[in-house]
Amino acid sequence: MSKHLVVVGAGVIGLSSALLLQEEGYSVTIIARDLPAPFETIDPQEQINYTSPWGGAHNRWIPPNPTTGENTREYALSQATYARMSALNKSDHATSGITFMKGIEYLEAPPPDYISLTADRASELNIPGFRLLEPSEFPDDRVKWGCEYDTWCVNPMVYCCFLLRRFAIRGGRIRKRSIRAPVEVFSLPASELGFPDNDSTKIDAVVNATGIGFGDPDVFVTRGQMCLVANACDATVTRQNADGGWCYCVPRGFDGGTVIGGNREPDNWATTASAEVREAILRGFAATYPSILGAGGELNVIADIVGRRPTRKGGPRLEGEVVKGAGLVFHAYGLGGRGYELSWGTAQEVVKGVRQYLAERVV
Ligand SMILES: Cc1cc2nc3c(=O)[nH]c(=O)nc-3n(C[C@H](O)[C@H](O)[C@H](O)COP(=O)(O)OP(=O)(O)OC[C@H]3O[C@@H](n4cnc5c(N)ncnc54)[C@H](O)[C@@H]3O)c2cc1C
CATH class of the missing domain: 3.40.50.720 (NAD(P)-binding Rossmann-like Domain)
Incomplete structure (x- = not known):
């Protein structure tokens, strides 16, 4: 039974x-x-x-730390998820809400797990479509390391x-x-x-x-604020700044626009969006990836989004x-x-x- x-x-x-x-x-x-x-x-x-x-939501390949092994368990979970997302994207392309595209990473101060991420290491880790970017492809000279890979985004709902x-x-x-x-x-x-x-x-x-x-x-919330724009984007792009700041975009596909985000605030319970944070996120991202502005040269803001990541020590x-x-x-x-x-x-x-x-x- x-x-x-x-x-x-x-x-x-x-x-x-x-x-x-x-x-x-x-x-x-x-x-x-x-x-x-x-x-x-x-x-x-x-x-x-x-x-x-x-949530965004995209997959970013976050390599395990080669010395401490940190993130090894999560890395295996992300590989298993990627395999299933690929299969669903093939079998249910029109209805699943999944879109495959390039993921781009720009880092101003890359830690060892990224510096050691060469093409050989990426191949060992089974990161599809991996390529280190040339410095000429960086958005500005504060960026010291960059790569692209194949990945997926979903329109969450x-x-x-x-x-x-x-x-x-x-x-x-x-x-x-x-x-x-x-x-x-x-x-x-x-x-x-x-x-x-x-x-x-x-x-x-x-x-x-x-x-x-x-x-x-051990559970706490990590607040995230994003801005939904109508602009399309051809990749999911993430930038990590030397001061710990971030900006990223996730094209949601399926008429869901693109979300632009960039903050993580542990234990912040505020439910409303901050106009200053919105401005900073949009300005930072447009400077990093200006092609999102399209022919109109501007971001077409639809809504602010605030969420609470369920984080656990x-x-x-x-x-x-x-x-x-x-x-x-x-x-x-x-x-x-x-x-x-x-x-x-x-x-x-x-x-x-x-x-x-x-x-x-x-x-
Ligand atoms: C701004 C932002 C950006 C993010 N970007 C990404 C990203 O790019 N990629 C990514 O992988 N993740 C991203 N995340 C994180 C991701 O959204 C979360 O990790 C994920 O949604 C958590 O899913 P969950 O099912 O664990 O919890 P939830 O989605 O919170 O679901 C919990 C479920 O449990 C139910 N529930 C809770 N308590 C009870 C109860 N007492 N009785 C009955 N039902 C109950 C709720 O109603 C709900 O159905 C992001 C999150 C935020 C906020």
């Missing part, structure tokens, strides 16, 4: 996990306070804690709606509600979860994909916890500023954890 699982959360992590669990043959329900919807209908104040609509639809058409159940703790799910009646009308149906495992978890002291929590008398809670939260680029790799970890728990439990 099929095992019944519940995924709490319908951000990019919950949706990817639910789909992969379904592919494994499990019977899955998603419970979430917020569900994907057209971006234009998501409330910037009420739904600010639903991070997935406010087109992509998340696509995942939700796929989940539903494959028999997944969706419930819009808020819960107090993952363990609560084990006590909900089957009818509440859309399982067959039989109160003895048992939930075998719950996935906690709530972004920030439940009261984890020590990195994402990807582990199972067996709750006595209830079952497995697999935690998959705290993805910070990388939820999209690590999503499918994270979902694979969820499947592995659930499969192992259920196999051992039967024995």
